[in-house]
Amino acid sequence: MRFSRSNPILVAFFFGGIILPTAILSVLSFRNIQNETFLAKKNFEESLKSFKKEVENVVQKEQRKILQETKAASQFLYEQPQNLLEFGNASSFKNVNGLSAIFLFNKETIVYPNIASHFYYESSKWPQTNYSSIEQQLFFEEINKTNEEKVKLARSIRLMQSPFQTKTEQVQNLLGLLRNFYQNKKYDEALHIISLLQQRPNLQSYLHYQLRESLQLLHFEILVELKRHEEAQNLCLLELNRFLQQPHINDISATRYFFETTFNQILSFEQLTQETREAFWNLRENFNRQLTHTEILYEHLPFFKKILSDHLSPKEGILYRFDGNDFFFRMSYPWLSGDQIVIGKINIEAYEARIRSQIQTVAREWKNIPYTITNVNNSILVGSIPENGMILEQQILGQDLSWTLTLYQKDQKEFRKETRHKMFLLYGLVSFSLITVLFGSFFMFRFLIQERKLLFMKSNFLSSVSHELKTPLTSIKMFAEMMAKGRVQKPEKIQEYSLLIGKESSRLENLIGAILSYTRMEHTSTAFKWERFDFGICAETVYNALVDIALQKPLEISSRIEKNLFVMGDYTSLYSLIQNLIENAIKYTNSPGSIFVQAYEENEKIVFSVTDTGIGIPSSEQKNIFNDFYRVGDEMTRSTKGSGLGLAIVKRVAETHKASISLQSRLGKGSTFTVRFKKAE
Numbered sequence: 049m050r051f052s053r054s055n056p057i058l059v060a061f062f063f064g065g066i067i068l069p070t071a072i073l074s075v076l077s078f079r080n081i082q083n084e085t086f087l088a089k090k091n092f093e094e095s096l097k098s099f100k101k102e103v104e105n106v107v108q109k110e111q112r113k114i115l116q117e118t119k120a121a122s123q124f125l126y127e128q129p130q131n132l133l134e135f136g137n138a139s140s141f142k143n144v145n146g147l148s149a150i151f152l153f154n155k156e157t158i159v160y161p162n163i164a165s166h167f168y169y170e171s172s173k174w175p176q177t178n179y180s181s182i183e184q185q186l187f188f189e190e191i192n193k194t195n196e197e198k199v200k201l202a203r204s205i206r207l208m209q210s211p212f213q214t215k216t217e218q219v220q221n222l223l224g225l226l227r228n229f230y231q232n233k234k235y236d237e238a239l240h241i242i243s244l245l246q247q248r249p250n251l252q253s254y255l256h257y258q259l260r261e262s263l264q265l266l267h268f269e270i271l272v273e274l275k276r277h278e279e280a281q282n283l284c285l286l287e288l289n290r291f292l293q294q295p296h297i298n299d300i301s302a303t304r305y306f307f308e309t310t311f312n313q314i315l316s317f318e319q320l321t322q323e324t325r326e327a328f329w330n331l332r333e334n335f336n337r338q339l340t341h342t343e344i345l346y347e348h349l350p351f352f353k354k355i356l357s358d359h360l361s362p363k364e365g366i367l368y369r370f371d372g373n374d375f376f377f378r379m380s381y382p383w384l385s386g387d388q389i390v391i392g393k394i395n396i397e398a399y400e401a402r403i404r405s406q407i408q409t410v411a412r413e414w415k416n417i418p419y420t421i422t423n424v425n426n427s428i429l430v431g432s433i434p435e436n437g438m439i440l441e442q443q444i445l446g447q448d449l450s451w452t453l454t455l456y457q458k459d460q461k462e463f464r465k466e467t468r469h470k471m472f473l474l475y476g477l478v479s480f481s482l483i484t485v486l487f488g489s490f491f492m493f494r495f496l497i498q499e500r501k502l503l504f505m506k507s508n509f510l511s512s513v514s515h516e517l518k519t520p521l522t523s524i525k526m527f528a529e530m531m532a533k534g535r536v537q538k539p540e541k542i543q544e545y546s547l548l549i550g551k552e553s554s555r556l557e558n559l560i561g562a563i564l565s566y567t568r569m570e571h572t573s574t575a576f577k578w579e580r581f582d583f584g585i586c587a588e589t590v591y592n593a594l595v596d597i598a599l600q601k602p603l604e605i606s607s608r609i610e611k612n613l614f615v616m617g618d619y620t621s622l623y624s625l626i627q628n629l630i631e632n633a634i635k636y637t638n639s640p641g642s643i644f645v646q647a648y649e650e651n652e653k654i655v656f657s658v659t660d661t662g663i664g665i666p667s668s669e670q671k672n673i674f675n676d677f678y679r680v681g682d683e684m685t686r687s688t689k690g691s692g693l694g695l696a697i698v699k700r701v702a703e704t705h706k707a708s709i710s711l712q713s714r715l716g717k718g719s720t721f722t723v724r725f726k727k728a729e
């Protein structure tokens with residue numbers, strides 16, 4: 049670990065800056081993750097609290113909103129029509145979603161609905177309209193009849209008015225006559241009898257209210273049949289005016305029936321002007337609304353009286369009451385000013401729907417909380433009961449509505465499931481980041497060490513190469529100088545020195561050749577000359593050139609080199625591949641030892657192998673020896689001359705020829721390098 053020793057700052061940076069913080073962070077994260085279930089429970093409790101609060105708030109808020117809307121709507125109640133003329137105008141009545149009716153009082157005097165004011169409460173001052181002229185016109189109109197008919201009619205009436213008859217009998221007879229005329233479509237006569245019945249104040253008292261209404265309706269129908277539309281309209285208006293001014297409402301359903309029928313028929317008249325149609329339309333809407341409100345008021349009269357007189361704390365101004373069927377609320381000061389009182393009848397379905405939708409919006413954000421909201425009848429409005437159904441807490445909501453919010457215990461299994469999910473995710477994430485950091489650091493570290501080694505090897509190479517270059521050069525220079533100065537006279541010495549110069553030169557040549565072929569191979573493969581040739585012959589040539597060197601060591605050397613082993617490749621580079629492998633075998637095998645060189649064909653491949661009984665290569669080094677400038681750091685290698693480029697060249701040549709290299713080696717026993725080439729076609 050030369051690197052670690054020589055770069056303490058870098059190591060400190062690695063451990064102190066990356067590994068240590070990562071390890072601490074991971075430990076802390078793992079510890080935190082283990083607390084997850086506890087946290088989830090605590091979280092759930094906190095969530096429950098917030099949820100409860102939020103639901104309470106939202107219910108209160110919506111209830112207040114409804115009250116605000118009611119207050120705003122109550123302003124319009126003062127503008128509701130009071131007399132016949134106003135009933136024909138379009139009124140601005142404001143509905144409140146959640147209420148089915150709204151009533152306005154001043155102390156105990158009713159302000160709206162106006163038509164109810166005559167019944168139980170002090171009557172307000174109605175503007176009096178004089179309709180007597182219309183009445184005159186309508187009821188005392190001369191009926192256009194022939195004299196003969198007049199006589200007939202007069203006679204029949206006289207007959208019925210016999211002094212022996214009681215008034216009831218007279219009315220009954222007149223009604224019988226009326227029915228008869230109406231059935232026989234003798235409308236004029238029928239009209240005459242109707243006017244007769246209506247004119248006579250002494251007969252009026254005998255007419256039951258409903259009977260009076262039916263007479264008027266009959267009157268109206270006859271006018272419609274006779275296409276006397278305007279008169280029919282007037283009759284309806286007159287009747288409405290009379291109704292508005294009378295001190296009692298005798299029978300709301302009979303009144304409703306009368307006006308519904310007449311208004312609907314009038315609105316179906318074809319000749320109606322746009323203006324009149326609109327007026328009747330408004331009349332119908334306004335009157336119907338008031339009638340409906342009045343009906344509700346009458347249905348709950350005692351209840352209304354009670355709620356009006358109920359004591360109300362001045363702070364609140366709002367009072368909710370349930371009359372057994374319906375919910376009402378009373379709104380007064382400080383919501384409203386002075387003696388104003390508004391009573392709202394709650395339309396429970398719409399009211400609940402409004403609040404429910406608000407709760408649902410809130411609940412959407414709290415998906416994991418089991419809860420229900422139930423109303424007075426115990427039916428669930430929102431939420432659902434969970435499987436275990438263990439109630440945790442109950443709370444009354446919207447006090448006056450008597451809704452109950454029930455919170456349930458969450459299933460233990462659910463907790464575990466939830467946290468397990470989260471824990472898996474967190475464990476996964478932490479482990480992943482830990483592994484990534486560790487792997488990253490490891491590879492970076494390794495890369496730096498390799499880089500460092502490479503640098504070292506390169507500088508080592510340079511020094512060894514320069515040394516290698518210098519040694520033969522020094523000898524050459526020395527021998528040449530000696531001979532030049534004439535110090536060597538003997539011809540046999542001259543021959544010996546010349547041979548030595550030649551030998552050193554070829555060593556130099558070989559070295560330079562290795563460097564050149566290495567750099568050639570490192571930079572490009574385009575310089576290769578691809579040709580088809582016999583690999584066997586090439587191997588034989590190299591083998592023959594090297595045999596002597598092996599024998600000189602001395603080493604046993606033998607071969608089994610076949611012929612006709614054709615490959616596609618670059619002759620020169622394959623030559624140096626073979627040369628490097630055989631040279632290495634010679635270099636790294638001590639005498640006595642043996643070398644065996646083979647070249648043969650097997651399974652469509654050309655196989656070349658060199659086996660030696662040399663020093664062998666430790667398995668930890670086997671993957672490195674093919675790297676540029678790499679040399680095994682043992683004694684034998686150090687004492688053997690070399691550049692660390694031989695096997696790098698072999699590897700590159702093999703790669704460019706798409707050949708595979710394998711190595712079997714055992715330390716101290718020997719090595720076998722095998723290269724498998726693709727056979728040429």
Ligand code: ADP
Pocket residue numbers: 628632633635636637660662663664665673678679680681685689690691692693694695696719
């Ligand atoms: P060198 O010039 O050092 O021989 P090489 O690239 O040819 O460079 O070889 C790299 C290293 O592999 C050598 O330094 C040597 O330690 C080892 N090596 C190569 N061939 C053999 C072999 N046949 N037996 C033992 N060791 C070998």
